[in-house]
Amino acid sequence: MTNTRWQGLAKHRGGAAVEFVVVLAFFLIPLLVIAFDYGRVFYAAMSVTSATNALAMYVTKYHMADDADTEITDSQDKTNQALNYVLAVSPNLDSIVSNLEVLVDEDTEVADCPLGTAYQDEPAKCIRVQVSGVFTTVLDYAFVTHEIPLVRDAIIRVN
16 A cells, blocks of 8 residues: 555655755856856956056066167157057957056156165156056946946156
């Protein structure tokens, strides 16, 4: 003799597990997308910082060069050359960050210059380098703007 009570329950076995998986998917997938996007923001910020530091070192080397033929007097040419260098150092930066801009300011105030004055009380000569761009998230979140501006500055002393 079989118990009909247990046979009826056998048809519904695993229903709670299926419901748990469905509910978990609604929470887990958005959480994974948010974590992925959060990592992309930090990767983009590190890429912009790295490009800024590399550009500052490049501008310092370029500024200290003794060759007269390497000197560029047109500011637009300097900006284009700096942007090309940034894209050469970080080739995927243009695909991560939109509206990529580079600023090289050779007339930085002495107050902004680190370590005060130069050798024999000459005023210190500093160059400010700025790399900026806009990072766009995959989804539009309620707590974060869809477009995140990334701006990094470096002030480097050249004398």
